[in-house]
Amino acid sequence: MFGYILPDKPEMKIKEFELFRAYYCGICKSMGRNSGFGARMSLNYDAVFLGLFLSSLTETTNEIKREGCIANPLKKKPVVKNSPALDFAADINTLLTYYKLLDDIRDEKSMKAAAVYPLFAGARKKALHRFPDADEIIKKSMEKQSQLERSGESSVDAAAEPFAKLLGNLFVLGYRKLVAEPQDGVLRSLDWIGYNIGKWIYTLDAYDDIGKDLGSGSYNPFVENYRKKGAEPGDEKERIPLESREMTVFILESCLGQIAKAFELLKLRNAPILENIIYLGMNKKVHEIVYKKCKEGSCK
Numbered sequence: 001m002f003g004y005i006l007p008d009k010p011e012m013k014i015k016e017f018e019l020f021r022a023y024y025c026g027i028c029k030s031m032g033r034n035s036g037f038g039a040r041m042s043l044n045y046d047a048v049f050l051g052l053f054l055s056s057l058t059e060t061t062n063e064i065k066r067e068g069c070i071a072n073p074l075k076k077k078p079v080v081k082n083s084p085a086l087d088f089a090a091d092i093n094t095l096l097t098y099y100k101l102l103d104d105i106r107d108e109k110s111m112k113a114a115a116v117y118p119l120f121a122g123a124r125k126k127a128l129h130r131f132p133d134a135d136e137i138i139k140k141s142m143e144k145q146s147q148l149e150r151s152g153e154s155s156v157d158a159a160a161e162p163f164a165k166l167l168g169n170l171f172v173l174g175y176r177k178l179v180a181e182p183q184d185g186v187l188r189s190l191d192w193i194g195y196n197i198g199k200w201i202y203t204l205d206a207y208d209d210i211g212k213d214l215g216s217g218s219y220n221p222f223v224e225n226y227r228k229k230g231a232e233p234g235d236e237k238e239r240i241p242l243e244s245r246e247m248t249v250f251i252l253e254s255c256l257g258q259i260a261k262a263f264e265l266l267k268l269r270n271a272p273i274l275e276n277i278i279y280l281g282m283n284k285k286v287h288e289i290v291y292k293k294c295k296e297g298s299c300k
Helices: 014-035 037-042 043-058 084-108 111-129 132-150 154-176 184-208 210-214 220-226 236-261 271-290
Strands: 063-067 077-081
Touching: 014 037, 014 043, 014 063, 014 077, 014 084, 014 111, 014 271, 037 077, 037 084, 037 111, 043 084, 043 154, 043 184, 043 271, 063 271, 077 084, 084 111, 084 154, 111 132, 132 154, 154 184, 154 236, 184 220, 184 236, 184 271, 210 220, 210 236, 220 236, 236 271
Parallel strands: none
Antiparallel strands: 063 077
8 A cells, every 4th residue: 555544633632643653553563573573664554544444343442552662662652452453454564565566576677676575575475374365355456457557548547446446355354354243234335435445545646656657657547648638748747747637636536525425334433533534634635645736836
């Protein structure tokens, strides 16, 4: 995942942000314990959201202890402990990182990815042993994603589909793993939430990477769409974001609306934290990324 799903910290109560950080530290500790210390370098906020969401849906309480960490061993911080939901999210983070590195090595010949690949190959084996079905879901999704990219797919919706389905499947799989009797209504809501989060992440990341992908020659659906229209040659680094902005905002806001509708059907612990992320944090991230390319700096 990409690390776009963040809370809007100024709008959170101190105790809510402290609990959010406890979940972050809980996943980090789980990754170190189950996949090795090096795997922790890949932890991002999208995985924290997955763990927080599944924990809030399937677990009745938080076991929190104050512990030190390698980053700051002298200062103890609250850490969520003994959470199967966080263990699942930690392994998902490891598996997604492994396949992203594999993709970067294959498609971009990335030396950086090649350097850390052996570390995550070992971590992936441990996660694969615990969640082979998750590994298979991710593997098949990445294969479909690669096929679309090689074909030069110019539709942003179509390009986002494999990752959208991937996250929908992972939300559903996590719920099935964590409860004895999954409820059909919850499964449908989770599938739709995960699907729209995946589409939101993919679209936002593709828009954010337009300039970088133009420079490297990597695939980007916004670039393909722009060129397919037979646009006149020019400063594509500036023109593509400007001409794609309206479509991008429509996709992203539609996804957020669908996430909110499905979210409201569920009963979850930690609802104020999740509401902050979904209603405020994700919307704020859209404005930070989509409108940061506005030369005037006043597009709101």
